[in-house]
Amino acid sequence: MSKEVIGRTALVDLPRLGFIGISAKIDSGAYYCTLHCHHIEIKEIEGIKKLCFKLLDPTHPEYREKEIRFKNYTRKSIRNSFGDTEDRYIIRTAIRIHGRRIKTFVTLTDRGNMKYPMLIGRRLLKNKFLVDVSINELKKPT
Numbered sequence: 001m002s003k004e005v006i007g008r009t010a011l012v013d014l015p016r017l018g019f020i021g022i023s024a025k026i027d028s029g030a031y032y033c034t035l036h037c038h039h040i041e042i043k044e045i046e047g048i049k050k051l052c053f054k055l056l057d058p059t060h061p062e063y064r065e066k067e068i069r070f071k072n073y074t075r076k077s078i079r080n081s082f083g084d085t086e087d088r089y090i091i092r093t094a095i096r097i098h099g100r101r102i103k104t105f106v107t108l109t110d111r112g113n114m115k116y117p118m119l120i121g122r123r124l125l126k127n128k129f130l131v132d133v134s135i136n137e138l139k140k141p142t
Helices: none
Strands: 004-006 009-014 019-026 034-045 050-055 065-070 074-079 085-097 100-107 118-120 127-129
Touching: 009 118, 034 065, 034 085, 050 085, 074 100
Parallel strands: 004 127, 019 118, 034 100
Antiparallel strands: 009 019, 009 085, 034 050, 034 118, 050 065, 074 085, 085 100
């Protein structure tokens, strides 16, 4: 399978979560993809524990107050970009990047103070994409 060249940024879709065109930074130093969320909590709904969260935050132009729920999730200690370890919930969902729909694991955290609401990590990139850092492409590929 040939590897497609992508730039240091991209617009990605999260079809299962109902979001199209989220700006993402390609981060080959990160293992997982990471998504900006808030109100991340476990709720018992109809006797089943579910991970509930809201994508983005009220200050983001694409924010919607829709609560997203996942029955299947895990939790893991992740080292963030500042070198600190934090416990994060991880979901498995599809990401559409460069016309390819790829199922991957995504960690949830508050990235409100970061420029990009999403990071694309090397687990998704491996054997699929080559990163050319001279390309900055916050647009839909043609």
